[in-house]
Every structure is written in structure tokens, then in C-alpha cells.
Amino acid sequence: xINVIREPLIFEISSPGKTxxxxxxxxxxxxxxxxxxxxxxxxxxxxxxxSETEIARHFxxxxxxxxxxxxxxxxxxxxTMKYNPKVNEKVASMACFTSGHPLAPERLVQGNLELxxxxxxxxxxxxxxxxxxxxxxxxxxGELTGMMLIRAYHTASGNPRKYVLIPDSAHGTNPSxxxxxxxxxxxxxxxxxxxxxxxxLGRVMDEEAAALMVTNPNTLGVFESDxxxxxxxxxxxxxxxxMDGANFNALAGIxxxxxxxxxVLHLNLHKTxxxxxxxxxxxxxxxxxxxxxxxxxxxxxxxxxxxxxxxxYNRPKSIGRVKSFYGQFLVMLKALAYVMILGPDGIxxxxxxxxxxxxxxxxxLEGIYHLKYDSPTLHECVFSDKFQKEYGVSNLDISKRLLDxxxxxxxxxxxxxxxxxxxxxxTETESRRDLELFIEAMKRIDRxxxxxxxxxxxxxxxTYVRRxxxxxxxxxxxxxxxxxx
Amino acid sequence: xSYIPLSEKDKKEMLEKIGVKSIEDLFCCIPENIRLKGNLNxxxxxxxxxxxxxxxxxxxxxxxxxxxxxxxGGAYDHFIPAVVDYLSLRGEFxxxxxxxxxxxxxxxxxxxxxFQTLICQxxxxxxxxxxxxxxxxxxxxxxLMANRIKEKKRLLVAxxxxxxxRQVIVxxxxxxxxxxxxxxxxxxxxxxxxxxxxxxxxxxxVILCQSPNYFGVVxxxxxxxEAAHEHDALLAVLISEPVSLGWLEAPxxxxxxxxxxxxxxxxxxxxxxxxxxxxxxxxxxxxxxLPGRIAGQTVDADGRRGFVLTLSTREQHIRRxxxxxxxxxxxxxxxxxxxxYLETLGRQGFKKLAxxxxxxxAYALSxxxxxxxxxxxxxxxxxxxxxxxxARDWKGISQKLEEKGILGGISLAGHYPGLERCALITxxxxxxxxxxxxxxxxLKEVLK
Numbered sequence: 001x002i003n004v005i006r007e008p009l010i011f012e013i014s015s016p017g018k019t020x021x022x023x024x025x026x027x028x029x030x031x032x033x034x035x036x037x038x039x040x041x042x043x044x045x046x047x048x049x050x051s052e053t054e055i056a057r058h059f060x061x062x063x064x065x066x067x068x069x070x071x072x073x074x075x076x077x078x079x080t081m082k083y084n085p086k087v088n089e090k091v092a093s094m095a096c097f098t099s100g101h102p103l104a105p106e107r108l109v110q111g112n113l114e115l116x117x118x119x120x121x122x123x124x125x126x127x128x129x130x131x132x133x134x135x136x137x138x139x140x141x142g143e144l145t146g147m148m149l150i151r152a153y154h155t156a157s158g159n160p161r162k163y164v165l166i167p168d169s170a171h172g173t174n175p176s177x178x179x180x181x182x183x184x185x186x187x188x189x190x191x192x193x194x195x196x197x198x199x200x201l202g203r204v205m206d207e208e209a210a211a212l213m214v215t216n217p218n219t220l221g222v223f224e225s226d227x228x229x230x231x232x233x234x235x236x237x238x239x240x241x242x243m244d245g246a247n248f249n250a251l252a253g254i255x256x257x258x259x260x261x262x263x264v265l266h267l268n269l270h271k272t273x274x275x276x277x278x279x280x281x282x283x284x285x286x287x288x289x290x291x292x293x294x295x296x297x298x299x300x301x302x303x304x305x306x307x308x309x310x311x312x313y314n315r316p317k318s319i320g321r322v323k324s325f326y327g328q329f330l331v332m333l334k335a336l337a338y339v340m341i342l343g344p345d346g347i348x349x350x351x352x353x354x355x356x357x358x359x360x361x362x363x364x365l366e367g368i369y370h371l372k373y374d375s376p377t378l379h380e381c382v383f384s385d386k387f388q389k390e391y392g393v394s395n396l397d398i399s400k401r402l403l404d405x406x407x408x409x410x411x412x413x414x415x416x417x418x419x420x421x422x423x424x425x426x427t428e429t430e431s432r433r434d435l436e437l438f439i440e441a442m443k444r445i446d447r448x449x450x451x452x453x454x455x456x457x458x459x460x461x462x463t464y465v466r467r468x469x470x471x472x473x474x475x476x477x478x479x480x481x482x483x484x485x
Numbered sequence: 486x487s488y489i490p491l492s493e494k495d496k497k498e499m500l501e502k503i504g505v506k507s508i509e510d511l512f513c514c515i516p517e518n519i520r521l522k523g524n525l526n527x528x529x530x531x532x533x534x535x536x537x538x539x540x541x542x543x544x545x546x547x548x549x550x551x552x553x554x555x556x557x558g559g560a561y562d563h564f565i566p567a568v569v570d571y572l573s574l575r576g577e578f579x580x581x582x583x584x585x586x587x588x589x590x591x592x593x594x595x596x597x598x599x600f601q602t603l604i605c606q607x608x609x610x611x612x613x614x615x616x617x618x619x620x621x622x623x624x625x626x627x628x629l630m631a632n633r634i635k636e637k638k639r640l641l642v643a644x645x646x647x648x649x650x651r652q653v654i655v656x657x658x659x660x661x662x663x664x665x666x667x668x669x670x671x672x673x674x675x676x677x678x679x680x681x682x683x684x685x686x687x688x689x690x691v692i693l694c695q696s697p698n699y700f701g702v703v704x705x706x707x708x709x710x711e712a713a714h715e716h717d718a719l720l721a722v723l724i725s726e727p728v729s730l731g732w733l734e735a736p737x738x739x740x741x742x743x744x745x746x747x748x749x750x751x752x753x754x755x756x757x758x759x760x761x762x763x764x765x766x767x768x769x770x771x772x773x774x775l776p777g778r779i780a781g782q783t784v785d786a787d788g789r790r791g792f793v794l795t796l797s798t799r800e801q802h803i804r805r806x807x808x809x810x811x812x813x814x815x816x817x818x819x820x821x822x823x824x825x826y827l828e829t830l831g832r833q834g835f836k837k838l839a840x841x842x843x844x845x846x847a848y849a850l851s852x853x854x855x856x857x858x859x860x861x862x863x864x865x866x867x868x869x870x871x872x873x874x875x876a877r878d879w880k881g882i883s884q885k886l887e888e889k890g891i892l893g894g895i896s897l898a899g900h901y902p903g904l905e906r907c908a909l910i911t912x913x914x915x916x917x918x919x920x921x922x923x924x925x926x927x928l929k930e931v932l933k
Binding site for chain 1: 508526545571573585649801
């Protein structure tokens with residue numbers, strides 16, 4: 001990263017009369033008879049004017065201020081920041097896929113429909129579920145879709161029910177998605193092992209609970225080993241078991257949600273299936289269901305008859321559309337390419353090594369950083385800053401100091417049940433060297449905490465900007481550029 | 486093959502350090518009865534050249550590339566400068582996470598800040614968010630936002646907005662006890678004024694319209710905003726073709742309180758419907774109710790300018806069920822493309838682009854309606870799309886055009902009973918005079 005050049009906002013390097021594109025000239029007779037019929041705008045006030053060189057330099061310089069997976073280790077817990085294979089990008093940039101209008105006749109889009117159907121089938125096999133919709137745009141959108149399916153089923157049975165049960169270790173999107181689906185949220189406390197307590201669940205589960213939303217392995221990286229009993233309790237009262245598949249990278253090829261009696265789950269193609277995060281999207285959040293919920297899937301559904309693929313809109317029980325067109329098509333292609341290149345052995349090895357790497361880091365840092373729960377963990381482990389707090393150093397400080405070592409920090413302050421959390425998910429795509437760099441940096445930071453806590457508390461020191469004042473940003477919001485008079 | 490950089494020796498040493506015999510032992514917490522016996526039933530692994538061949542073969546089953554297309558209706562085929570692909574494909578833009586660590590994410594954050602500024606400039610409003618999934622979910626988020634601001638249950642939604650957007654609004658609102666009222670359209674193709682006056686009342690939170698609407702017709706936003714504000718409701722305006730904002734007065738300058746929509750037009754390929762790019766802007770007093778991420782300016786420990794994600798107390802990771810929206814991962818990379826695209830075109834280029842679209846559409850409209858049996862359906866002013874009515878059902882005409890290698894337009898039959906003889910036709914700067922004339926000639930032959 002080049003930290004010397006300060007790159008201004010584009011609006012600050014703009015000067016009148018410049019453009020970075022050559023558009024064609026008008027080749028039809030000009031008309032002016034529109035002028036009286038609509039309010040036509042004058043100048044687009046403040047819009048930038050730059051040359052192509054300036055565009056190229058501006059964005060190249062901006063890019064160099066970013067940390068990214070292509071640069072190094074990115075151990076964000078529950079985010080699965082694995083390497084994004086380049087061949088997937090090549091597939092998704094083929095003109096035969098990028099140039100298709102979504103409303104082109106079905107006859108002309110047979111390739112697209114077949115590929116989407118293939119991905120649906122492969123995801124159904126990997127998850128052990130019966131049917132899949134690819135329409136949801138991201139994980140949270142998948143959650144919302146899944147909850148809508150559940151609500152549609154209950155409504156059709158005569159009572160939509162009132163609330164959804166969610167463990168206190170859950171991602172924030174779970175309660176938020178349930179809420180937007182018209183449910184109130186009942187939180188259930190995690191057991192001493194950090195998992196759902198079968199006893200507690202038995203007490204609170206009743207016939208007004210629409211569903212239980214669990215993440216498995218949960219956000220501590222702990223597998224919910226009572227999952228089948230949990231499912232039985234929920235099913236006995238007519239509820240559904242929803243599984244948040246954000247952590248599915250730990251399980252693929254090892255066990256299947258369908259075999260754990262899960263009724264609905266969403267996957268994050270931008271986590272388990274290697275599609276890039278793009279600095280915050282686009283993702284893709286397919287939802288997989290058991291037969292009982294299939295009639296409620298969003299329209300259209302891709303079907304095949306005599307080798308011809310078509311979009312079926314005639315689904316009277318469907319919840320309707322959750323997005324325009326058919327979902328994040330190019331993202332689906334990348335995920336499909338990934339599954340095709342991995343094959344069954346590769347998928348299993350992916351989960352195995354993700355779990356191996358996480359346990360290795362856990363072992364190497366145990367005792368140096370505090371581990372609140374000592375249950376066995378799979379793909380991620382959650383330490384806290386308890387030991388370092390004695391020297392006045394917080395998880396935030398430790399994270400910022402990691403930046404000085406050229407490493408991205410873990411997820412901070414989540415899950416909420418671990419105070420001062422440092423949630424580490426290495427994924428399977430890290431070399432031994434990169435794992436050791438991280439472990440060594442964490443150990444050195446711990447030594448710094450005891451020898452020179454100020455050094456850690458004032459970190460980062462060598463990044464493009466130093467620690468940013470987030471309180472100021474929220475208290476005095478400046479959310480756009482405005483030219484000073 | 487699974488992109489794993491560990492050697493067998495690495496694995497062995499790591500297992501020793503952990504203190505287990507095999508990787509299998511690390512999964513001991515998963516009960517035996519739910520473990521997969523044997524392998525998943527998936528196709529065997531492909532090599533990289535085999536993989537590319539596989540996708541090329543499937544791609545050949547798509548034949549739309551051989552057609553001259555006049556399809557739009559929420560997805561537009563505009564020219565994308567080479568610099569957009571080239572710069573956006575950089576690993577530093579594609580492979581980072583959401584910028585939760587701002588000190589090493591200034592690139593993404595500054596891009597979002599510039600994107601927000603550009604959206605504000607285009608829409609004429611005070612603030613904008615970092616993105617939403619697409620225009621349809623943007624429409625749904627807009628009515629939910631208006632409902633939170635006004636705390637009134639009645640939502641008026643124009644029937645001439647993109648029908649898929651309308652369907653998504655229905656899906657989102659039906660579980661929440663809200664009252665959705667559809668506004669019919671008039672002969673001009675605009676929201677019918679009398680029906681609007683009858684429908685809007687003190688219980689109304691919002692009037693949601695699209696301009697240009699699904700028929701390509703530019704709405705009279707002044708009239709709509711007066712109707713809304715008179716009843717203490719908001720005017721939310723949907724834009725599915727933002728290139729129109731290079732030609733039309735900004736909605737914010739005509740009384741819109743929220744502007745949301747689809748920005749696929751701004752540097753994103755058609756991609757069979759996704760990924761696309763939702764955006765949203767609003768008046769600054771509504772900032773606490775705006776869904777999605779927002780980047781803001783601040784200073785670092787040395788007083789230098791920097792950017793962070795801010796006002797996150799609106800969001801799900803802090804507020805959980807009380808959040809303004811459940812949105813988390815959104816469309817950041819698509820917003821990057823739109824930012825590069827808009828800055829590349831710039832002040833003059835974007836206005837010229839809009840002018841080209843409008844002029845070419847006007848030419849196509851005049852040429853097509855000169856054909857006997859073809860009339861303009863709606864009298865309202867249009868930008869780059871318009872509805873034509875034919876002497877017989879569009880379905881048959883469309884098939885005949887297809888045989889001549891032309892995708893002539895989008896049928897309105899399914900969504901608008903009574904408009905079976907109509908089609909929505911879209912022109913962009915990519916339609917040269919020769920292409921437009923080819924369409925006119927083909928249609929003449931089909932209708933003969």
C-alpha cells in the first residue's frame with residue numbers, strides 16, 4: 001500500500017470541460033418539440049469533470065488503500081473470507097452470460113436456465129434439502145425469504161403464529177428478518193456450553209412460536225450436537241426449524257442440514273461458495289427447503305419439461321417475488337464453477353481444512369488469549385480480551401495493532417455473549433506461512449500489551465489513515481461532498 | 486482441487502500440535518447418526534480447461550446475442566466504457582469485505598462517499614445510502630421507510646410502476662398489516678389525477694410513483710408532491726432508468742421526499758437480471774430512518790480526513806429487531822462500477838448520453854408510428870421508452886419479428902389486462918439510425 005500520496009475526492013480534482021469518454025454523435029434528425037412538455041434539467045450541479053488518466057489514477061490509488069483477500073489473511077469470524085478463484089471471474093465475464101436481457105424469450109436463454117437449475121440441484125444435494133430458490137440477493141434477504149415461507153405455511157394452516165425463537169448468540173440479521181416478516185422475537189439464552197439448551201427450549205416452545213432460528217455451527221464455532229432433539233421439540237409444537245447457513249463452510253461434505261431435520265436454510269454463496277465480497281456485495285442467498293415448504297417458494301420457479309427449461313409463474317401458494325428477475329445471476333455462475341471444480345472430494349476437504357486451520361490457531365493462542373467457552377469448535381473460535389484488559393487494552397486496540405502487522409483483524413465484539421470478543425475464522429485457503437504470521441503477530445501484540453500498552457492503544461501507526469473518530473462521524477454526519485463557497 | 490495451500494506434512498504437524506490423530510477427530514462433536522456416509526452425489530471435479538469448456542457449451546445454448554434487441558423495462562443495454570471493467574476488476578476492489586476496519590478500507594469507503602454524493606446530485610436530494618439490492622427491493626424499502634416516518638398505514642402505489650417492483654412491495658408488506666392501494670393510470674399513461682385525489686387522505690403515509698414510469702411516461706411530480714404534502718404524506722419516486730436524470734429535472738427539486746430505484750443502467754451489464762444496483766436518497770431529516778449502510782466523513786488521530794461507515798445504530802448488527810432494515814451485505818461492488826461510470830462520463834458526458842437516448846427514442850417513435858396500424862398508446866411525454874399499440878395482439882407480431890432476428894419489445898399482456906395489443910419499446914444510445922431503421926422495415930413487413 002502506498003501511503004504517501006493523499007488522494008482527494010474526485011470532486012476536488014474536477015475541472016470544467018473535461019470528459020473521459022467519447023460518445024457517438026447524434027445520427028438521427030434532431031427534434032426539439034419535447035422542451036415544453038417536461039421540466040428539463042439544466043446543469044447537473046457538482047458533477048465531476050475529469051480525463052481518463054485521472055479516472056485510472058484515482059481508482060488505482062483508491063484501490064491501493066484497501067486490504068483484501070488477494071493481499072492477505074482475513075480472519076473475520078462468520079464471514080468466511082476465503083480466496084476467490086480467478087477462473088470463476090472469467091466464467092462470469094463471458095459475453096454469453098453478461099449480455100442477456102432478463103426478459104428475453106425463454107427459448108433464447110436455455111443455457112442460463114439450465115445452469116441455474118443445475119446449481120439448484122447441486123445445492124439441494126450438498127444440503128440434503130428438497131428444493132432451492134436462488135432469488136434472494138444476500139444472506140439477510142434469504143433469511144427474510146425463509147421466514148416468509150414459514151409464515152405463508154402457518155397462515156395457510158389458519159394461524160400465522162406470533163413469534164420466533166432466536167438464541168442470544170445469533171447474528172443481528174436473524175431478529176431483524178423475523179421482525180420484518182411480522183414476528184416478535186423471543187430470545188433464548190445459551191447454555192454453559194454456548195449452545196441451545198434443550199431444557200430451556202422445551203419450556204418456551206409452544207404453538208404460537210412459528211420457528212426456531214439456529215446457526216449451526218453457531219457463532220462460537222460450536223456444533224449444536226442436540227440439533228435433532230431441538231428439531232423434535234420444535235416440530236412437536238408444529239413449528240419449523242430454520243438454519244442460518246452463514247457457517248456452512250464447516251459442514252459441507254461432512255453432514256447435511258436436511259439430515260439434521262432442518263426445514264429451511266439459507267446459504268451465502270459469498271461465504272461458503274467462494275464468490276467475492278466486493279467490499280460489501282453483491283452476495284447471493286439461496287434458500288433450501290423441505291418438500292412441505294416447496295409450494296411457497298418465490299416465483300418464478302425454474303422447471304424442465306422434455307429437455308426445455310422454463311419459468312413457472314403459476315404457483316398459487318407462492319409468497320410472490322422477493323426481488324426483480326431471478327436473483328444475482330453472475331454470482332450464481334461463480335458458485336457453480338466453484339462446485340464443479342471442487343467436486344465431492346474437494347468440498348469435503350474444504351470443510352476439513354477450514355476446521356483444521358481454526359483448531360490450529362485456537363491451540364496456538366490458547367492461554368495467551370482468554371477462551372470463554374471450552375467446547376470443541378469447528379471452523380471458528382472466539383477469544384476475548386479478558387487477559388489484556390488487565391493492562392487497559394481492549395479487543396479494539398488489539399485489532400488496530402494487527403493492522404500495523406499487515407494483517408486484517410478478526411470480527412470484533414461479536415457474538416454478544418462473549419464480552420470483548422475476537423472471533424477468528426481462518427478458512428481453508430490459508431497457507432501455513434500465513435497462519436503462522438497471524439499467530440506470531442497475536443503473540444507479539446500480547447507481549448506489547450504487557451510491556452508497552454500505549455503502543456497498542458494508539459494503533460494503528462503505519463496505515464494510510466490512523467485511528468478514525470467514529471463518534472465524530474455519527475455526531476456530526478457529513479454524508480456527501482459539498483463545495484465550500 | 487479445493488484451493489488448499491497446505492501440504493500433507495503441514496496437516497500432519499498441525500494435527501500433532503492440536504493433539505489429535507486425524508482430521509476426523511476434530512468433527513467428534515457431530516453425532517455419528519447425522520454424519521454423511523460416503524461422498525456427496527456431485528459430478529466429479531473438472532479441470533480448469535474442462536470447466537471453461539463446460540460453461541462455453543452452456544453459453545452456446547443462449548442465443549440472444551444474435552438478436553437486435555429493443556427490450557428495456559427495468560434492464561437497459563447501455564454502452565460501458567472499457568475503463569469501468571478494467572478498474573473494477575482489480576482484486577483490491579473485488580476481494581475485500583465490508584469496510585468494518587476503516588483504516589485499511591479507505592478505498593472502498595471513499596468510493597461509497599463519492600457514490601452517495603453522485604446519487605444526491607442526480608436526484609436532487611440531501612443524503613443517500615451505500616446501496617440496496619435492486620430497484621424492486623428499493624421500492625419496498627421506500628414504502629416501509631415512509632410508514633416508519635409517518636406512522637400511518639395507508640400506502641398508495643401507482644399501478645404503472647414496474648410490475649415486478651409492485652409484486653415485491655406486495656410480498657414485503659402483506660405480513661405487516663399495511664393497507665396497499667393501487668392508483669390507476671389515465672390516457673396519458675400517468676397516474677390518474679381524479680383517482681389520486683379520491684385515494685389520498687389523512688391516513689396516507691406515502692404516494693409511490695415511478696418516473697419515467699413503466700410505460701416510459703414522465704410523471705408530473707409537482708402535482709403528485711402537492712397531493713402528498715397536502716395530506717401529510719411523503720412522495721417517493723422510483724427511477725428504473727437513471728440515465729433519464731441527465732435530461733429531466735431532479736425529482737428532489739420537484740418535491741420528492743425519497744428517491745429510490747435501479748442503477749443497472751450506470752455501468753452494469755444486463756447479466757440476465759443480476760447483480761443490479763438499488764439506490765436510495767432522501768431529505769436529511771429522514772436520515773435516522775434510511776435503510777442500509779452509509780459512509781460518512783471524519784478525521785483520524787492526526788486530524789487527517791478519512792471515511793467510516795456511520796449511523797450504524799439504525800442497522801441490524803446493533804439494533805437487531807429494531808433496525809430500520811435487515812439489509813447487511815448489499816451491492817457495494819456494483820456501486821463501485823456505477824461510481825466509475827458516472828465519473829467517467831462526467832458533467833457533460835452524462836447529459837449528452839441522456840440527450841442521445843431521448844433524441845433517438847423520439848426518432849424511433851416518429852418512424853414507428855408512421856407505419857399504418859401502429860399508434861402511440863399514451864400521450865404523456867417519454868424519455869427512451871414508449872408503448873405502442875397495434876391493430877392485433879402483440880404476441881403474434883413479436884414472434885414474427887423474432888424470426889427476423891429482432892426482439893421488438895416487452896409484452897404488457899400479463900401485467901395489464903386490456904393492453905394485449907401493446908408493447909413497451911426501448912431505445913438507447915447503442916441503437917444507431919441503421920438499427921432503428923432496420924426495426925421499422927421489419928415491422929412494416931410483419932404488419933403487411
